[in-house]
Amino acid sequence: MASPDHAAPPVPKGRLQVINEAKEFSSEIASYMRNIWHVSDKGFSYNVVAVFGSQSTGKSTLLNRVFGTQFSTMDEQIRQQTTKGIWMSRAEGERDLLVLDVEGTDGREKGEDKDFERKSALFSLAIAEVLIINMWENMVGLYSGANLGLLRTVFEVNLQLFQAPGSPKTNLLFVLRDFTGVTPLENLAATLRKDLENIWEGLSKPAGKESATMDDFFELQFFGIPHKVFAAEPFNQGCAQLRTWFMDPEHASYVFRPQFHKHIPADGFPAYAEAIWDKVLTNKDLDLPSQQELLAQFRCDEIAREALAGFTATVGPLHAPLESGQLVATLGETMQTALHTALTAFDKDASRYHKPVYTRRRADFRDQMVDQLHSLFTQYVRNLHQRTVQAFAAALLHAAKPPTVAHLFADALTKARAEAVDGWDQAVAAAMVDDVAWTTTEFRAQLETELNSITATRRRKVIDHLVSQLVKTQSEAMDQQVLAALDAATSQSWSLIAKAFHHASGVLSQQFTSQSACLALTADEQHAAAQQLMATLWVHLVTQLKWETSEVPVGDRLRSRFREAFCYEGASRTPRIWKPSDDMETVFAQAKQRAEAWIVRFRAMDFAAGALPATLQDAVATSEIGADLDPDMGVGHLVLIDSAREKRYLELLSLEADAMYLNAKRSMLPTTREIPNWLWLVLLALGWNELWSVLSNPMYFLLLGIAGAVTYGIYAAGLTGPTFRVVKAATSEISTQITSGLKERGVHVDDVRKRLAQAIHKPDDIELHTMRSDKPHRAPAMTAAAKSSSSSRTASSSSASTTSSSSGFKSGVSHIHVQQGTATAAAPGKAKTSPLPTPRPLSSGMSLDELRAASARRKEAAAKAKAAAAAAGGEAAPASGITQRKHAATVSRAEGLSGTRPLNP
Numbered sequence: 001m002a003s004p005d006h007a008a009p010p011v012p013k014g015r016l017q018v019i020n021e022a023k024e025f026s027s028e029i030a031s032y033m034r035n036i037w038h039v040s041d042k043g044f045s046y047n048v049v050a051v052f053g054s055q056s057t058g059k060s061t062l063l064n065r066v067f068g069t070q071f072s073t074m075d076e077q078i079r080q081q082t083t084k085g086i087w088m089s090r091a092e093g094e095r096d097l098l099v100l101d102v103e104g105t106d107g108r109e110k111g112e113d114k115d116f117e118r119k120s121a122l123f124s125l126a127i128a129e130v131l132i133i134n135m136w137e138n139m140v141g142l143y144s145g146a147n148l149g150l151l152r153t154v155f156e157v158n159l160q161l162f163q164a165p166g167s168p169k170t171n172l173l174f175v176l177r178d179f180t181g182v183t184p185l186e187n188l189a190a191t192l193r194k195d196l197e198n199i200w201e202g203l204s205k206p207a208g209k210e211s212a213t214m215d216d217f218f219e220l221q222f223f224g225i226p227h228k229v230f231a232a233e234p235f236n237q238g239c240a241q242l243r244t245w246f247m248d249p250e251h252a253s254y255v256f257r258p259q260f261h262k263h264i265p266a267d268g269f270p271a272y273a274e275a276i277w278d279k280v281l282t283n284k285d286l287d288l289p290s291q292q293e294l295l296a297q298f299r300c301d302e303i304a305r306e307a308l309a310g311f312t313a314t315v316g317p318l319h320a321p322l323e324s325g326q327l328v329a330t331l332g333e334t335m336q337t338a339l340h341t342a343l344t345a346f347d348k349d350a351s352r353y354h355k356p357v358y359t360r361r362r363a364d365f366r367d368q369m370v371d372q373l374h375s376l377f378t379q380y381v382r383n384l385h386q387r388t389v390q391a392f393a394a395a396l397l398h399a400a401k402p403p404t405v406a407h408l409f410a411d412a413l414t415k416a417r418a419e420a421v422d423g424w425d426q427a428v429a430a431a432m433v434d435d436v437a438w439t440t441t442e443f444r445a446q447l448e449t450e451l452n453s454i455t456a457t458r459r460r461k462v463i464d465h466l467v468s469q470l471v472k473t474q475s476e477a478m479d480q481q482v483l484a485a486l487d488a489a490t491s492q493s494w495s496l497i498a499k500a501f502h503h504a505s506g507v508l509s510q511q512f513t514s515q516s517a518c519l520a521l522t523a524d525e526q527h528a529a530a531q532q533l534m535a536t537l538w539v540h541l542v543t544q545l546k547w548e549t550s551e552v553p554v555g556d557r558l559r560s561r562f563r564e565a566f567c568y569e570g571a572s573r574t575p576r577i578w579k580p581s582d583d584m585e586t587v588f589a590q591a592k593q594r595a596e597a598w599i600v601r602f603r604a605m606d607f608a609a610g611a612l613p614a615t616l617q618d619a620v621a622t623s624e625i626g627a628d629l630d631p632d633m634g635v636g637h638l639v640l641i642d643s644a645r646e647k648r649y650l651e652l653l654s655l656e657a658d659a660m661y662l663n664a665k666r667s668m669l670p671t672t673r674e675i676p677n678w679l680w681l682v683l684l685a686l687g688w689n690e691l692w693s694v695l696s697n698p699m700y701f702l703l704l705g706i707a708g709a710v711t712y713g714i715y716a717a718g719l720t721g722p723t724f725r726v727v728k729a730a731t732s733e734i735s736t737q738i739t740s741g742l743k744e745r746g747v748h749v750d751d752v753r754k755r756l757a758q759a760i761h762k763p764d765d766i767e768l769h770t771m772r773s774d775k776p777h778r779a780p781a782m783t784a785a786a787k788s789s790s791s792s793r794t795a796s797s798s799s800a801s802t803t804s805s806s807s808g809f810k811s812g813v814s815h816i817h818v819q820q821g822t823a824t825a826a827a828p829g830k831a832k833t834s835p836l837p838t839p840r841p842l843s844s845g846m847s848l849d850e851l852r853a854a855s856a857r858r859k860e861a862a863a864k865a866k867a868a869a870a871a872a873g874g875e876a877a878p879a880s881g882i883t884q885r886k887h888a889a890t891v892s893r894a895e896g897l898s899g900t901r902p903l904n905p
């Protein structure tokens with residue numbers, strides 16, 4: 001039981017038991033180095049010295065005197081082992097010097113247990129630059145007393161485990177205690193050197209180190225120091241002198257020369273020392289460089305983790321805005337700064353470790369950070385891609401909006417493309433980090449692909465618009481030729497229509513090529529546009545034909561064709577005046593047949609084989625407009641008038657033709673009713689005396705002959721009209737003179753007329769009077785009827801829903817009703833519903849001169865129409881204003897062909 005007087009003193013703060021009696025390594029060494037000895041941040045600017053020697057040979061005393069440490073020293077009275085395990089402390093003074101006080105060898109307490117001696121000696125030899133071998137002077141020459149046997153073992157294991165080519169040497173400093181000076185130090189040193197060399201020679205060297213000498217691994221220094229008690233002052237002086245060997249780098253015997261440094265950074269020393277001790281304990285076959293690599297790996301990992309924390313703190317906040325689709329303007333600069341800062345911090349601490357490990361770990365650390373940055377960069381490029389594509393699409397959408405012009409779209413496309421690509425390149429370059437190999441080729445290719453896709457879509461719309469506009473504005477010539485062919489209705493009509501389509505297709509193709517040159521179309525786009533152009537033109541033609549074969553235009557045409565044959569003389573084109581001797585039934589049948597022939601010719605397409613372009617079928621089948629095409633619009637023998645409609649058309653034609661026939665018949669009735677044959681007999685009977693007196697009287701007979709001759713002369717000279725007008729003028733003048741004469745005599749004209757009317761009460765005169773008084777009303781009615789006819793097709797084309805109810809045929813029936821009413825009583829109001837003026841019968845009150853004047857005007861119009869038709873290559877068009885009105889209606893309808901108006905009227 002320990003006496004209180006002999007209780008162990010408290011451990012001074014400045015020393016630490018690194019390895020205890022149980023051979024356990026202290027976990028506090030790092031803390032001592034950092035907080036007490038303040039050595040951790042000194043890098044390579046520190047040194048390590050250890051002491052080795054027999055127990056109670058004054059090792060601790062020497063260390064305390066030389067380095068100012070506070071290691072425990074033996075109590076003089078007890079005389080037992082004081083140092084157990086291995087202790088460490090920092091030397092006093094400015095130099096960062098770590099001092100290891102190692103348990104003494106040959107201790108009585110340990111007996112024959114040499115294990116700890118060898119391990120502690122091996123440990124000291126591995127980590128210290130200078131190993132002090134403490135021994136009495138009188139031990140020199142004594143193998144056992146000088147612990148040379150122990151040194152032999154230590155050298156052997158050290159050579160086997162830790163020494164490799166290039167390893168730092170260890171300085172063995174022999175301190176000879178109680179040095180008297182009787183034997184010169186040099187002699188003692190020579191004896192020790194010789195003993196050590198003998199030991200070295202006797203070592204069993206590992207493979208590859210057979211020829212190695214002791215000087216390859218050790219250097220030897222010797223120092224003698226007098227007796228501590230008997231030569232106290234020289235002892236103190238010796239300690240001070242020895243201190244200069246450790247503290248003064250300029251001293252000739254300075255012990256910490258560079259070749260002894262272990263190249264272990266101060267902050268890695270605890271881990272290094274622990275690893276060495278662990279290897280010593282387990283006696284593993286490791287060498288010092290491998291240990292350095294392990295240490296470097298360990299420390300570099302620690303340093304990298306610290307640097308990475310700072311790096312993450314800088315770049316971490318960039319994730320949120322980038323993932324939300326934002327473009328961080330300072331991304332490149334921020335990433336560059338974060339990477340540089342982290343690498344600088346890593347280099348500062350890690351570059352002192354094993355170079356290959358440091359270099360390799362630095363590369364790994366940089367790759368780790370660059371990978372994080374690349375993730376941010378990739379997100380940034382995605383956001384940039386999206387923004388760029390959106391801006392490009394918006395710019396093109398505006399430029400491609402109809403009405404647009406191809407060259408303006410081309411200019412906008414060039415500008416938007418340059419802005420998109422250049423802006424993308426600049427933004428990507430700004431987000432790059434120096435010395436990284438991030439490739440953007442794939443991103444750039446994706447951008448190009450998407451821009452091309454958008455360009456193709458927008459350009460297609462521009463092409464569609466250009467095609468539509470060209471067909472709308474440039475197909476007028478074809479429209480007129482088609483109308484002329486329909487009006488002519490000859491065997492060449494379908495050939496003329498095909499020819500007109502051919503020609504228009506060629507012209508439009510040339511115009512499209514010219515106007516689309518600025519769009520730089522690809523071969524595929526050009527082919528598709530050509531198909532679209534032809535298909536659109538075909539749809540335009542089919543739509544026109546369908547309209548022209550619908551009820552209203554067909555009604556007009558049939559009525560016109562019938563009227564021309566029935567109401568007008570064949571070659572002269574003058575209005576026909578029916579006489580009782582005329583064969584009205586035959587003319588009626590021929591006129592009706594002529595009208596019906598039109599339906600037969602145009603009830604279905606009848607293009608000859610090869611008449612249409614060879615590519616038309618394919619164009620309609622493959623083009624975009626063809627895909628949406630009504631099946632009826634296909635190329636082939638398309639039925640324009642089906643059997644049901646044909647039947648209805650013919651019925652309506654019959655109705656109207658019959659009405660015209662009755663009207664014509666009615667126009668002949670007054671002629672036959674004015675002078676019946678029996679009246680001639682009555683007149684002959686009643687006037688026989690007068691006739692006989694004239695015939696028997698030469699003078700009368702002569703006068704009668706002269707009057708007949710004059711009448712015949714007037715008739716033969718065609719002066720009937722002027723003669724009538726002269727007579728009429730003369731009559732009018734006489735009437736005026738009589739009226740004025742009566743007025744002068746105070747007689748009112750109306751009274752005279754009333755009396756005359758009462759006196760001469762004849763129905764025909766009353767009817768004549770009524771019709772004449774109706775003339776001022778009928779003329780406007782005819783004008784209105786003409787206007788109504790002129791506009792009827794336009795109105796019908798703009799209001800397809802009313803077509804059936806206000807068809808041309810029904811209008812014609814209404815007109816017939818007016819004609820009938822006109823024959824008996826004036827009905828100007830109803831006359832406004834007639835689509836076209838029809839010739840009025842003589843009984844309607846129109847004079848022969850007026851009819852001839854109207855005939856002259858119609859002839860003139862017919863001549864013009866014929867000339868136009870002849871110019872179009874067909875038969876003369878009908879001599880009326882119908883063609884012009886049809887054209888107006890068709891133009892109006894053609895404007896609706898671009899899509900806003902149903903194709904099937």
Ligand SMILES: Nc1nc2c(ncn2[C@@H]2O[C@H](COP(=O)(O)OP(=O)(O)OP(=O)(O)O)[C@@H](O)[C@H]2O)c(=O)[nH]1
Nearest residue numbers: 055056057058059060061073074081082083104228
């Ligand atoms: N003769 C002589 N005795 C000394 C000298 N220096 C110290 N001593 C004495 O030797 C004894 C042991 O001293 P320590 O310093 O404890 O020796 P040690 O080698 O550290 O002992 P352990 O640590 O136990 O191995 C003490 O009584 C000292 O007074 C010296 O130079 N000469």
